[in-house]
Amino acid sequence: MADKDIYENMEVMEAAPQPKGNPPKIPAPWRPRARGIVTAVLLLLSLALATSLLAVTLLYLRAQIKLQGVEEAVQKLQVSLQPDNASDASAKGSDSLQLLDEAQAGVRMLKAQLGNVSAARTAVQDGCSDMLTKLPRGWRFYGGNFYYFSQEKKSWDEAERLCVSQDSHLTSVSSQAEQEFLSNETQGKGRWIGLTNRGTEGSWRWVDGTEYRADASRGFWAPNVPNNYDCVHTEPSKRNLWNDNKCTRHFRWICKQAHGPAGL
Template sequence: MADEDIYENMPRTEAAPQPKGNPPKTPAPWRPRAGDIVTAVLLLLSLALATSLLAVTLLYLRAQSNLQAVEEVVQKLQVSLQPDNASDASAKGSDSLQLLDEAQAGVRMLKAQLGNVSAAYGEIQIRLDGAARAAVQDHCSEVLTKLSSGWRFYGGNFYYFSQERKSWDASEQFCVSQDSHLTSVSSQAEQEFLSRETQGEDHWIGLTDRGTEGSWRWVDGTEYRADASRGFWAPNEPNNYDPGTDGGEDCVHTEPSKPNLWNDNKCSQPFRWICKQAHGPAGL
C-alpha cells in the first residue's frame, strides 16, 4: 500500500469480508492443559521403553526355548542310558556317560545365561524408567521456561508475540535464534487465534514471495495453499504496490485496521512479529 498507516485512527465500522458461499463451521479451539501435555509425553516415552525392551524380551524367550530343548535331550539320554543289566551297562560305555555329563553341564550353563538375561532385563527397565522420569522433568522444565518467557501454547505449538518492532528479516532472525520461525497459518482456527492475540497491532508472519513474484511460501516449510488462504487476505491484496521502490511488497503482516487480514508490504517496514515453534504433533 502507498501509506500503510492511514487506517490507524479510523474507527472499525466495516465488517470482516467473508468468502463466497456458506461460511465454514469453525470448531472451538482446543486449549490443552499442562496435564495433557505431560500425559502425552509419558505415552511417547512408554512407547520408546517398550521398543527398547523388545530385543531383550526376545533374547529371554529364545534362551528359555533353548533350555527347554536341551533339557528334553538330557532326559532322553538319561532314559536311554539306564542299564537293564550289568552287561548292558558295560556296552553303553564310558563315552555315553561322558556325553550325558556334557549335556548336563550345558543345561547348567543355559540356566546361568537365562538368569543373566533376566537380570539384564530388569536392570535395563530400571535405567529406562529413570531416563523417562528425567526426560519428563526436562520436558516440563522446557514448557515452564517457554510459558514464563511470554510464549503462548495453542494447537500443539508455542507462539511468541513480540512487543518491539523490527523488519521482516530481523524478525525472522530473532525467531530462528529461538529455534522457531515467523508463524505460518494453516487453518481458520489458527488465524482467529492469532487475530485475538495480536491486540490491535500489525504483526509480521512468515509468508513471502521473494524470488518469484506471486509465488508465496512459508519460511517454516509449511505448504502454502492458495485456495485455503484466499479468505485470509484483505480486499485487493496482495497487490505488490510500487514495485519500483525497494523491490515492491514481498512480505506479509496482519493488519488490524482490516480485521487482522493479511497485507503484503515492504520487508523493511518495522512491525511487531509472531514466532511459532512446533511442540509436537497437533493436539499434544
Template sequence: MDTFLLLLQGNPPKTSVPWRPRAGGIVTAVLLLLSLALATSLLSVTLLYLRAQSKLQAVEEAVQKLQVSLQPDNASDASAKGSDSLQLLDEAQAGVWMLKTQLGNVSAAYGEIQNRLDISAARGAMQGRCCDVLTKLPGSWWFYGGNLYYFSKGKQSWDEAEKFCVSWNLHLISVSSQAEQEFLSKETKGEAHWIGLTDRGTEGSWRWVDGTEYRADTSRRFWAPNEPNNYDPKKDGGEDCVHTDPRIQNLWNDANCTLPFRWICKQAKAPAGL
C-alpha cells in the same frame, strides 16, 4: 497407557489451550509413568525372548538327534524306518523355522521398546530444560490443532521476527485453514502481527517462509480488500512482507518488511498450507 500415547502423538484438540511452563510438572509425570510402562514391557519381552531362545535350542537338538537316528545302516533299515519318521523330521524342521521367526519378531519388539525408552528419557530431559527457559520469554505459548504457537509481546522487523523464530527451531506462522486464521485472529488481541508470507525475490510470487505451499486461490479470502498492492514500491523497497491488520478483522496486508510489529511463530505437526 493408551491415553498417554494419544497425548504424545499430538492428537489435535478441538479448542486452543495455553501452554504454561507450570504444566512441565504434569508432562514430566506423564513421561515418568510412560517410562515405567515401557520398562515393564521391556522386561516382559526380554523374558519372552529368553524362553523362545531356549525352546529353539531344544528343538534344534531334537532335530539333530532325529536326523542321526534316521541315517540308514542298510537298505532294509531305511525301509523299516518308513515314511512316518521322515514326516516327523519335516514337521520338526518346520517347527524350528517357526521358532526362529518368532524369535526374530521378539528381537524386533525388544529393539523398538528400547528405542522408545531412550526417546522418552531424552524428551523428559529436554522438557525440563525448556520449561525453565520459556518462563523467561516475553510472550505466550499455545497449543492448537496439534501445533505449537508463540505470540510475541515485543515488536520487531519481519527479518528479526523470523530470526527469533528460527532460534527456537520454528518459523513465522503459515496458515493452513479458515479455523487457524480465526484462531490467530482471536489470539492477536487487536495487535498487528507478522506472519511468514513474503514475495521477496519475485514480486507477486508469494511463499511461506517455512516451506509450506502457498495456494493463491484458497488464500484470496484472507487478504484485505485491494491487497496485496505493493504500495509505493519506490519507497524503501516496497511491500514484500505480510502482517495481520486488526483494523480490518485481522485480514492480511502486505507491508514494508522493516516496520516493527509483533509476530507469531509456529511449529507445525505436518506440512500443510494455503
C-alpha cells in the same frame, strides 16, 4: 489590622482541579494476584507433565523387560533347534524352524515398539522443558505450538532472525482456528508473519516449511491484496487479515515454534 497582617505572608493553598468526566480510577492490586495465578498454573502444569513423564518411563522400562525376556527365549529356542545329527534335524522339522522365525519377528516388533516408547519419552521430556522455560518468558501455547508476540518493531528479516535465534520462525497459519487465535492475540497491532514470495513473484511460501495452500488461504487476505510486495503482516484496520508490504517496514511480529503437524 493585626489579624489582617497575620495572613498577608501565608501561601494560599488552592484545591487541585478535578478532571471532568468520570472520577479517577483507583488501581486495583491485581499484579500480585495475577502472579499468584500464573505460579499456580505453572505448578499444576509441571505436575501434569511430570506425571506423564513418569507414566511413559514406566512403560519404557516394562517394554525393555519384556524384550529382554523374549530375546532370552529366542536364544534358548535357537540352541534347542541345533541338530545333533542328520536324523535329529529331520525330526525337528520345518515346524520348529517356522516357530523360530515367528519368535524372531516378535523380537523385531518389540524393538520397534520400544523405539516408539523411547521417542514418546523424549517428546514428553522436551515438552516439559519447553513449557517450563517458554511460558514464564511470555510465550503462549495453543494447538500444540508455542507463539511469541513481540512488543518491539523490526523489519521482516530482523524479526525472522530473532525468531530463529529462539529455535522458531515467523509464524505460519495452517487453519481458520489458528488465524482466529492469532487475530485475537494481536491486540490491534500489525505483526509480521512468515509468508513471503521472495525469489519468485506470486509464489508464496512459509519460512517454517509449512505448505502454502492458495485456495485454503484466500479468505485470510485483506481485500484487493497482495500488491506486488514480498512480505506479509496482519492488518488491524482490516480485521487482522493479511497485507503484503515492503520487507524493510517495521512492525511487531509473531514467532512460532511448531510441535504439531502443520497443514490446512
